[in-house]
Amino acid sequence: MAGARVVKKQSLPEMIASDLRERILSGELAEGEAIRQELLAEEYDVSRMPVREALKRLNAEGLVLWENNRGGSVVKHSLPEIGEIFDLRLLIELDLFRRSIPQMGEADFATCERILTEMENSDDISQWGKLNYSYHMALYAAADRRMSNEFLERLSLHSDRYVRIHLSVMKQREPAKEEHRQLLALARNGEVAAGTALLEQHILRTKTELLEMIAAQRKTPSR
Amino acid sequence: MAGARVVKKQSLPEMIASDLRERILSGELAEGEAIRQELLAEEYDVSRMPVREALKRLNAEGLVLWENNRGGSVVKHSLPEIGEIFDLRLLIELDLFRRSIPQMGEADFATCERILTEMENSDDISQWGKLNYSYHMALYAAADRRMSNEFLERLSLHSDRYVRIHLSVMKQREPAKEEHRQLLALARNGEVAAGTALLEQHILRTKTELLEMIAAQRKTPSR
DNA sequence: TGCAAGTGTATTGTATCCAATATCCTGAAA
DNA sequence: TTTCAGGATATTGGATACAATACACTTGCA
16 A cells, blocks of 8 residues: 555645644744735745634634734733633643543553653754653553543643743753652552652743743743 | 613624524534534525634534534434533532632522522523523623633533433422522532532432433344 | 454645725816 | 724625535446
């Protein structure tokens, strides 16, 4: 047979949405920035129709604000809202980790290991968010909770967005690396209580650091 | 001034999406049923374009399954997925209620009372889901958690869908009526622990009943 | 009969065109 | 100077037309 590897055929709107998502997460499209359909259509060399669908999609995901007859703009969250995103992640991830640990097998541990080394070797910031998300998902894969994962994906999208913008300045990475290793070790030993406690600390620490950074940056509208 | 009451101008796709949402929740559009754009366009007397957008929107909300070049169909969830919907509701609603109770004031209690009496007097099946959702939201309004509410809205959508299709309103309403009153009373007294415990029971009871009904019905695919 | 290729039809996907709406600019009146 | 009306321009919303794809059906062949 010709093609052994099959990549799920993406539709045009999907591909455009993926790219725009990345452009928003990376900060290339800034908070509050207006989005012109025509302009994007030219950039992607398509008509406005698939661009429109992509934007509506991102609107449903909460990344794009849509106003009737005025078009879209990049969503800007308030500080409390960003805090909430992390609180919700906390709720769902703790639940997932608690359910996952007892179900994890050698294959799961191996996958986690693999992603972990990949993270430690990669310096590409734009990859970090994806890898971080993959790792967390790998930890929860054994729980086999489709809906939770779907919701978590959306939450991670938003938290990654703000983490990535400030990541370069954040000390974030060193402690996170250590915590990731420990999470896996605790999961391996089936230590649910200790594992979830560490996970909680892991997420809340990021939340605190991030909120401080953003608060400071929003005080000084310079730059 | 002319119009004191302003209803947020809805766009065509929004209106169509709302109506389709209702048709799916009510079961008029059945699980797995294919959706023809042209047909809907004729029904609403518009072109396929706004219908498409509405369907894509419902796709993003998880009510419509979309397959490239094959169009949309009404999503059908597995039993474990339906269970998860309730588990997620539980996580978020407990968190909201816990945060809300200490913040609630007389205005909040009054709103809850109002909705409660409205619920007890209304016999309209299609309204019950909305009222039930309104009541829960009123309980959590004081928490002032925008993101959580947004996520909860989507979860409630899905749970309402299955509740409406499978549980007779009457059977559902009698115990719920009592619990709803008690929730409000506990909130009034600031009894966080007792309140959240009752809320947990309230949600889990519905989950159990519902899963049993659906399991039984899916065993016998008879109509 | 069973199956594969090919043809025709139904349906979705995208581009283009026109209509509706918002925004910007100008100028006149208070 | 401020403000408001009105018109020019930019932008989005929706309808239509056409292209691409999937599906059902037939035909030809083993």
